Amino acid sequence: MTDNTPQNSPTPLVPLTLLGLGDMGTALARTWLAAGHPLTVWNRTAAKAEALAAEGAVVAASPAEAVAANRLVVVCLLDDASVGSALDGADLTGKDLVNLTTGTPAEGRARAAWAKARGARFADGGIMATPTMIGAPESGGYVFYSGSRALFDTHRAALEVPAGARFVGEDPGHAALHDVALLSAMTGLFAGISHAYALIEGEDIAPKDLSPLLSEWLGAMGFFVGNAAERLTSRDFTTGVESNLAMQVAASGTLLRTAEDQGVSAELISPYLDLMRRRLTADPAAHGGEDTVGAITMLKR
Template identity: 85%
Template structure:
């Protein structure tokens, strides 16, 4: 007899036993990941090149494997959080990966992600690459806002999504296995550019009767107001329209840049964090002043690709 009563998907999901998995790599990030899976009740087999690091996790319920092959054999889902791509290749060299689902959370480049996906598929495994947008202290803390980019096999991601979301949020960004790393590096590159500007700002006031703690809220407020540039640049790069609705054109921006440089010189501050971007804007303008003088500064982005 068929039961036509409405089903509660969340109740079904919550009643399912936590899936087992294997984790290779117990650095700070790997250990943080391991602890969240253990706390959620997932049977966990771990391996680390330095075996002693597994001790505390074994005390918390993990099973330590003596070899990478032993860890891989313990579960269908295998998570890698090693030093680099070469470490992944070395750890899994000669290991039978047939039927395994590999999730690589090792920091790497887009090209390494794509190559490792082809490598895994040739060995009978499904593969997903990941880019962790969190520090170890953010893992297992939902309110911290950390998440992981994933790309590669959509089937693998859908199969294991619930498990992958235990340590941090999961965002699938495409079937191209290089896209997780590309998103990761794009965001980190923007972060370091932001840090560079903030560092230059603080250097300017050193030695003056201006406390960093007094400049701090002004910096936060100003940078928040300038956040519009993110969406503005995306729209202009999409439409290739760099002139409509421009308030402060490139010619004006380049002219004003001289004040920034002279102020840095007066304050005895190096311009090494500031000059590259100012030079990029200047190069865009001098290429054709008549065509580019009224442009938004987003047009300078087009010069970055050779």
């Protein structure tokens, strides 16, 4: 096997294998190569590996060959089924398998058990970055990791090369759970912003003029994140409430009537307004004076 360790490096950098060269995988690969890590790559479409070969990567002919090359194996494929398909037949005994493929908490836990049965340590990852943020520390991108703490500690330096590394527990599903929780919050935020811009469509209000006001207001409302965490922990939804559920539900009619008047669908905000209304209707005397955080408890099935 070819020795790809840099000859002039005082401390040889950890060699690793990367399976998957989509946009994210390619960004990861280039960052590790630029840092001097010996890298073996494999991709189902071999042509995508040609440019990386020119940059110093060793291109394996098969996933099994790529896995055999190094102890640390990183997987960044389309989905969990692709991971199983690519690694089918590869000898994982003694390997440290890091799965950066987007998946669910249940898939992370199942894949951890699958890897353990094949003799490998396993860590699942949730990438909180776009490809352009990889290798750019100033971008703020990072990756959640969960599963084997020993694996994470052993390879932390290498894992932190592309983006910050945050270990969130030995439950293999927790990286994906953190990932999806943050992305879900982002989705709701984007929904509200989209509704706001839709309201001014056709009015003499330029989106660029509303933009700084939106940013400022949303920043000021950031207190809700910590407030919700404290109330969900204490289960106290009534102490120190400034704008209670009854008031919020009454005020929601203005939001809906304005949307109707502006010819804008309320589909992006209606689910949250409906949730608050259901919480209040269930027991007005008990819930009317609560903070709106109490409505969150109704989402658990």
